[in-house]
Amino acid sequence: MKKTVFLIMALALFSTCNNTSDSEKIAGSPVDEPSISKTIELLVEKSGKDQRTRIEKGVRQVASLWRQEDGSTGDFELFCPENYISDPRELEMVFEKVSRNSEILAGHFNKISLDLQVPLHLDVGSIHPIDQKFGAYNPASHIDEDFYKNKIAFIIALNFPNYSLEEKTRLGPSWSRLDWAYVRLGDVFTSRSPSELSQKYSEVSIASDMYIAEYNLYVGQLYDQQGNTLFPKEMKLLLHWNLRDEIKSNYGLENGLEKQRLIHEAMKRIISQEIPVEMINSEEFEWNPYTNELFKEGARVEFIPEGNARYQQLLNNFHALSAFDPYEPVLNTAIKRNFDGQMEISQSDVEKLFSEFASSPQLKQVADLIRQNLGRDMEAFDIWYDGFKPRSSISVEKLNEITRRKYPDPEAFEKDLPVILCNLGFTRERADEICSMIAVDPARGSGHAWGAQMRSEKSRLRTRIGKDGMDYKGYNIAIHEFGHNVEQTISLHDVDYYLLNGVPNTGFTEALAFVFQKQDLAMLGLSQPDPLHEHLLVLDDLWGTYEIMGVSLVDMNVWKWMYEHPDASADELKQAVMEIAVDVWNYYFAEVFGIRDQTILAIYSHMISSPMYLPNYAVGSLIQFQIEQSLKEKDFAREIERMYSIGRIIPQEWMKQALGSGLSPDPMLAAAREALEVIRKK
Ligand SMILES: [Zn+2]
Incomplete structure (x- = not known):
């Protein structure tokens, strides 16, 4: 699903907030505290004490967005009283106008992008390089700048103040639909950083994407412990996706376990960066990841270990993103912007959910079942065990x-x-x-x-x-x-x-x-009622969620560590990532797996090039499960219409209104308990 443009984009990327407490002066703003206080008092006197909170929020937000080029401090002091709307009827009328115009702008920009990308997306003949240039063009890229220049951004910020996630969570249940809509408008113009910072982040981000996109391993060049090759000569697998999927697909195959172990050994050397650089994206050498020896046509040769390149990419992302912090009134770390801002669930709440889930006793019972199915002890890569996926009986x-x-x-x-x-x-x-x-x-x-x-x-x-x-x-x-x-x-x-x-x-x-998607066969009139089918799917969901929560916990803890050690070198970061991965393993996985001190949870590429994206998958799978369960129990069509017309309020409030309870690991854990009982009886 793609969303582009204006409000949506501004929200997704830079949704932030402001509060009424005396905030520190924001980098870039020439407006000082005496000027802010003076303006607030003047407006309160004019509009009444009952509007104080709104006035304070709005004036402070405008001050934090104001720049030299928008006018002097004197201009700011004139702008606020001139544009503050105290009459609720006028406010609603202005809201409706802004709303109508937002739809016009977002709708048409979206349509422009959609139409320009037709040659790229639709099956309509060959793509010319000019198609790519037009397809990459973003017609909305200057809209923020324009709206500061014509002052629309300031009028919106002044009159539709921003609320923090904590305030939305606390006050949200008593808000009317119109209140929520005002609050969403208040999310649009909340911070303004110099364009060089976005430019710098974009460069760093593209570089780390490239680093990941070109990190292939020619697995046919790998030797196992006996010095044998196990994979086809030309087989090229991208870190980490293809390597992981190869492990998944080898369950139950002849030689499968040896192949899985070999890939896992290579992964460990990638995490520790002992892998020879000669092996990355190249098929000129042969490598034994068990002994970490490199060969050329069978003869052992010297090599250079990769060193710290992987962690340097992560560090570059950290530096580029934390550079925005001084320009953010409240969401003053990349961690807060990611969780409170984008996901709209706080980092500590996310961590609590994951911790509860990953500590549940059901996981040990599922592990027993996996051991039984495999007929062996578990190994670290069994985080990707794939044997619960039910297969269709129709060819x-x-x-x-x-x-x-x-x-x-x-x-x-x-x-x-x-x-x-x-x-x-x-x-x-x-x-x-x-x-x-x-x-x-x-x-x-x-x-x-x-x-x-x-x-x-x-x-x-x-x-x-x-x-x-x-x-x-x-x-x-x-x-x-x-x-x-x-x-x-x-x-x-x-x-x-x-x-x-x-x-x-x-x-x-x-x-x-x-x-x-799960009902696709039923839609063809081919549903085959298999009671086990559903239970197996639950265990598959549970195991997949456990794995993605593990890598997410590493990702989140690494970001906390970077904020605690802002001057760390890539080498120190590498040591920290490995220690954090081992800690998360020993805390949540060691007992379930029966092995300690594994680094495997540090292998995901997202952690390097898509900062803090991984927790979205884990949260998403809990949300999905809860919604699915609820739809199963009720009138499917009616429920879909009811739930999805709630719209874009904060996730926890949406869950409460749609399902009657907030985000929780319990429904999936309860379903897993039931599935285990049924499968054990079989
Ligand atoms: Zn989809």
């Missing part, structure tokens, strides 16, 4: 035949969408209404769902359809994307205020997409 060929016949072209699929919704319990009228806002396009890649940002536009379902029709894999993905489109449609059209359109974060839209 792929048979499924391909069915979907190709049913969906020869995008039109046939589009025409069938309302029927699919009816089968899920929607009335024909509602199904038609929702599907009239969804258009199916032939995708170049595997497909995606791109939502509209204004109500007059349709959301796009991009799907891959071959010459002889849609194959099963394409169909399975298309149904997932359709789930996104349904969410996008309801959360744009049925949310009462435009500024509340959407969902709190990606976990919420993925939930519906997966709920749809």
